Amino acid sequence: MDNRETDTRRRKFLTAATTGVGGVGLVAASIPFVQSMSPSEAAKAAGAPVEVDLGRVKPGTLLTVEWCGKPVWIVHRTDRMPDLLGRHGNQLVDPQSKEAQQPEYAKNATRSIRSPYLVVIGICTHLGCIPIYRPEMAPADLGPDWPGGFYCPCHGSKFDLAGRVFKNVPAPRNLEVPPYTYVSDTRLLIGKDDKTV
Ligand code: FES
Structure with a gap:
């Protein structure tokens, strides 16, 4: 990827992050990176792991953090959301996550280490x-x-709510799951797991 493409992608990311909250009431995007970067923020943008307090992500909402210059979403799925994931497998390109779009520990029905958190x-x-995060079922515009x-x-x-791509759309693969691990019951570390050197 050349620098111009990276810049374009980052501009889209920042624009989406700064404008994406209003459309859906359940979305809670976090956008500290739009402000001028502190040294620690600059380190995160360069690829340092990012620690996230899961208390910031209420059930049904999505939090965006930046890792490696990319937006990483943490979605706190409600109790019923993981149950919905098994109902539309025949409509998906890669329902079993066979392609290498996730670490081994996310190669499961919910594409996650713990099913509430994608x-x-x-x-x-x-x-x-x-x-755009669209957690509501059967909205008029999506059918x-x-x-x-x-x-x-x-x-x-x-x-879908596991980031698996539906058939008959231009995207070829499921959304990518980054390396991550739980450092406690309430804190995630994104960008590092026990296989990261
Ligand atoms: S970039 Fe998402 S559908 Fe083309």
Whole structure:
């Protein structure tokens, strides 16, 4: 990827992060990186692991943090959301997560270490736009079969609440799961796991 593409992607990321909260009431984006960067923030942008307090992510909401210059989403799925994931497997490109789009510990039905919390990189696998969090079921614009997930308005790609891509959209792969680990019951470390050297 050349610098110009990286800059374009980052501009889209910042624009989406600063404008994405208003559209859906359940979204709680965190955008500290729009302010001038402190040395620690600059280190995060360069790839240092990012620690997240899960208390900031209420059930049903999404929190965005920056890691490696990319938006990483932490979604606190409600109790019923993981149950919904098993109902539309035949509509997905890679329902079993066979492609290498996640660490081994996220190669499961919920694509996560603990089913309430989804951690994915919020970049569409088509051309790199930032999808929109659409957790509501069957909204008028996405149709009666929409189970909740992420919608990319650039070219219409759709992903479920595990970041798995639906068939018949331009995005070819599931959203990528970054390396992460739990440092306690209430804190995540994104960008590092026991396999990261
Ligand atoms: S970039 Fe998301 S659908 Fe094209």
